[in-house]
Amino acid sequence: MMSAFLGQHGFAHARAEALPADASFRRYTRLHGGPEPALLMHAPPPEDVRPFSAIARHLAAAGVVVPRILAEDAEAGLLIVQDLGPRTMAETLDAGAAPEPLYLAAAEALATLHAAPVMPGLPKWGVAEMQRATAATFLDWWWPAALGTPPGDSQRAGLDAALAAMLSPFAAQGFVHRDFFPANLMPLGGGMGLLDFQDGALGHPAYDLVSLVEDARRDVAPAVRAATVARYQALSNMRDLEAAMAVHAAQRHLRVAALWVRLARRDGKTHYLAHGPRCWALLERALQHPATAPLRDYLDRHVPTHLRANPA
Secondary structure (H helix, E strand, C coil): CHHHHHHHCCCCCCEEEECCCCCCCCEEEEEECCCCCEEEEECCCCCCCHHHHHHHHHHHHCCCCCCCEEEEECCCCEEEEECCCCCCHHHHHHCCCCHHHHHHHHHHHHHHHHHCCCCCCCCECCHHHHHHHHHHHHHHHHHHHHHCCCCCHHHHHHHHHHHHHHHCCCCCCEEECCCCCHHHEEEECCEEEECCCCCCEEECCHHHHHHHHCCCCCCCCHHHHHHHHHHHHHHHCCCCHHHHHHHHHHHHHHHHHHHHHHHHHHHCCHHHHHHHHHHHHHHHHHCCCHHHHHHHHHHHHHCCHHHCCCCC
């Protein structure tokens, strides 16, 4: 099926180069020697290529730089998309590039993304969705692994209440990428292209800014963080930015710190545990802000500070 799909669209004789897998079920292959530089995306169930293609077309129409869709077989979970280049922002940083220009370009791309018209039919990324996502990693996987017993109904209700109290003042405002960090960004002549936006949703823009400057997978120097936030703020004029970032950082870092545990124990991807200490440290920093008090109080009641780490 895959060979037939490639042949139908002029890539029958293209040389395939498998790209490293990420935490999802999607797989990417770089196609060399076809009609133009391209990537093959294979997204078998439970993945679905249709959100990617729909959002790509919407964002392109709004002036956001995203890969063009060259061919699609939604039923088979196959897409051929424009290849925006050989190196992501993450790979460019790893190769020794100066961080600040890249992060400033990313801030500008993020401001453009958040200024785009909201796409009809987007799923929500609000309080209820963040409650469910946090419970699915922190309560369902980290808690029993670290504390030795599953959480009870009162602990589950308490987390929901804490997250609601913390997040409710910051209502969803527009399109959020949800994974806006260097591995999903492509430097393009001073600008920045976007990848992996298929999980985009209606949410608060501070979530994406936190994803960029408080990256779960790499350290960001304080000066670079400050410059990036300042550039974004100058372009977006977001109100209550510091508080909004703190509450979304607290939710994200708690969820992702526990996500590494799920990936290790359920999927055998133990290498992700290396990012756990960074996420827990970022969580502790976020919890210093007064706006995160409901979650801080919950954790203080149930999870002693010395246990806020990867399970033994």
